[in-house]
Amino acid sequence: MKKNLLFLLMMLILIFVTACSNQANGKEPTDKSAEGQTSDNANAETDETAEVPEEKxxxxxxxxxxxxxxxxxxxxxxxxxxxxxxxxxxxxxxxxxxxxxxxxxxxxxxxxxxxxxxxxxxxxxxxxxxxxxxxxxxxxxxxxxxxxxxxxxxxxxxxxxxxxxxxxxxxSTPVMLYNKDAFKEAGVDPENPPQTFAEIKEAAEDLTVKDGENTERYGFSILNYGWFIEELIATQGGLFVNNDNGRAESATEAVFNGQEGQRVFQLIDEMNQAGTYGNFGSNWDDIRAAFQTGKTAMYLDSSAGVSATVENAPFDVGVAYIPYSEEAERNGVIxxxxxxxxxxxxxxxxxxxxxxxxxxxxxxxxxxxxxxxxxxxxxxxxxxxxxxxxxxxxxxxxxxxxxxxxxETKPSVATQGALSSVFPEARQQVVTAMENVLQGTDPKEALDKAAEETNRVIEQANRANQ
The missing domain is CATH 3.40.190.10 (Periplasmic binding protein-like II)
Known part of the structure; x- marks a missing residue:
């Protein structure tokens, strides 16, 4: 009898331990497992029907x-x-x-x-x-x-x-940067920089420093880049191409060799011959380096370059409007x-x-x-x-x-800027003309040749577009 009771007691303990073990392992009775499966399926359906964020x-x-x-x-x-x-x-x-x-x-x-x-x-x-x-x-x-x-x-x-x-x-637009310390040294008023072509020539003579045959500092410089010539023409009210700078209808010929362009090239030629004009080529870094090392006292630069130059120059930098011919009114910039x-x-x-x-x-x-x-x-x-x-x-x-x-720029077809399908080619012709003038070519001759070559590419482009 005692053996039977002991056997029954052991069986009950075994059943109890097994049940506890199943719960510890996450096992549930059959009906409970079915409930869990139903719940999981419902969650899956909810995830599938949830609104998916729209892709950007x-x-x-x-x-x-x-x-x-x-x-x-x-x-x-x-x-x-x-x-x-x-x-x-x-x-x-x-x-x-x-x-x-x-x-x-x-x-x-x-x-x-x-x-x-x-x-x-x-x-x-x-x-x-x-x-x-x-x-x-x-x-x-x-x-x-x-x-x-x-x-x-x-x-x-x-x-x-x-x-x-x-x-x-x-x-951006061009501006004139100048060395205020050099101005003071040369007796030129740093708070009243030159504005006209004639004033640029006069100040450049005072600012140029020579040591025998060598020039230690030039008075004025312009990068050999067509953009600056376009701006110096426009600020006089001059046009780059005909038909209202190509805005009334497509341009058919260049007009940058008119009186406004000739005044610009005449200025460069006269100063170059006088030894007051510094030719530092067509690389922006070169002319900026020339200015910051005191090789030129005045030069034209992009307004976008002003901040860096002011911060890096070892002297006080002034900024002024680009010069214009005394024979014209100041119109402003393109x-x-x-x-x-x-x-x-x-x-x-x-x-x-x-x-x-x-x-x-x-x-x-x-x-x-x-x-x-x-x-x-x-x-x-x-x-x-x-x-x-x-x-x-x-x-x-x-x-x-x-x-x-x-x-302060006056709105006009001059300051609005030219439109031309061959503008890059035209700009390069102007650069070539600048280089020729610095080598001794007559300013008008150099400009006329540049205009002639520009007219040729304009004609080709217009014919192709017809």
Missing amino acids: VEAVFWHAMSGGGQESIEAIVDNFNNSQDKYTIIPEFQGSYEEALTKFRSVGGTEDAPAIIQTFEVGTKYMIDSGFIEPVQSFIDEENYDIKQLEENILNYYTVDDQLYSMPFNS IGGASLWMTNSIDKEKQKAAWEFMKFLQTPESQAKWHLDTGYFAINPAAYEEEIVQEKWAEFPQLKVTVDQLQ
């Missing part, structure tokens, strides 16, 4: 900014991408303006084209005629975007037949740099992404950052009221001079 629309942005400019634009792109959850802009560096435009020619009008491409100002006519772009005016009209908030003298260049074709981006173009072969959502990004770029906050990072103008003048800009201007008042010159 990606739009590729081809640009030609390197160095600090690339760092700044990529930071602004990141700000845009993080500011909303619908679009992602993908910036891709494509080399120089020329290299980027060459690549674009091969994909324009196809699905492989980027949503946005940055093109230099002299590529404007080509882009309009290419048939590959969607004017930003379409989006401005669609949503009544207030374009008046942006800088008029910058918009003017990219406006053709009352249509804004591209969104201005990195914009905008340089580049703008952003929207392509028309991408889908509408990518175009929308491109447009939203372009608007984001024009906000005062974005433009203030761009202006301070790079030295380029703020497309939206409200950026100049931002605290960070005001603080910078207080430290470097030279920066405000560049903005004043732009805003």
Whole structure:
């Protein structure tokens, strides 16, 4: 009897231990397992029917900014991408303006084209005629975007037949930089820099320093770059090509060899012969180095280069408006740099992404950052009221001079800038003419030859476009 009771007790203990073990291992009775399976299936159905976050629309942005400019634009792109959850802009560096435009020619009008491409100002006519772009005016009209908030003298260049074709981006103008310490040493008033061609010649004579046959410091220099000649012609009210600078209708001939152009080349020729003009070639770094090492006292540079020069020069740097001929009135400057173009072969959502990004770029906050990072103008003048800009201007008042010159420019077909499908070729002809004058060629002869060669390529281009 005792054995039976002991056996029964052991069996009960065994059953109890087994049950506890099953619970510890996560095992449930059969009916409970069925309930768990039903619950899991329900959860799976809920996950499948839950709303999946919509993927962002990606739009590729081809640009030609390197160095600090690339760092700044990529930071602004990141700000845009993080500011909303619908679009992602993908910036891709494509080399120089020329290299980027060459690549674009091969994909324009196809699905492989980027949503946005940055093109230099002299590529404007080509882009309009290419048939590959969607004017930003379409989006401005669609949503009544207030374009008046942006800088008029910058918009003017990219406006053709009352249509804004591209969104201005990195914009600059030429200014004259001068060595204030050299001015004081030569007895020239550093707070009253020369303004006219005649005043430039006179000051350059005082500023030039010679040591026997050697010239230790030249009075004045211009980079061998066609842009500066275009600006010196335009500030006199002169045109580069006919038909209202190619804006009334396509240009058929160059007119930069008129009296305004001849005055510029005459100035260069006379100063070169007098030994007061420094020829430092066509490399930006070379002429900037010449200025910072005291080899030239005055020179023309881009407004975008002012900040770096002021910070790096071992002397006090002054900034002034570009000079003009005393035989004409000062008209102002043409905008340089580049703008952003929207392509028309991408889908509408990518175009929308491109447009939203372009608007984001024009906000005062974005433009203030761009202006301070790079030295380029703020497309939206409200950026100049931002605290960070005001603080910078207080430290470097030279920066405000560049903005004043732009805003005082008189709107006209001269300062609006020329349109030509062969602008790069024309600019190179002007550079060749400058080089020839410095080698002793008569200024008018050099200009006439440059105009003749430009007319030849204009004629070829117009014939090809017919």
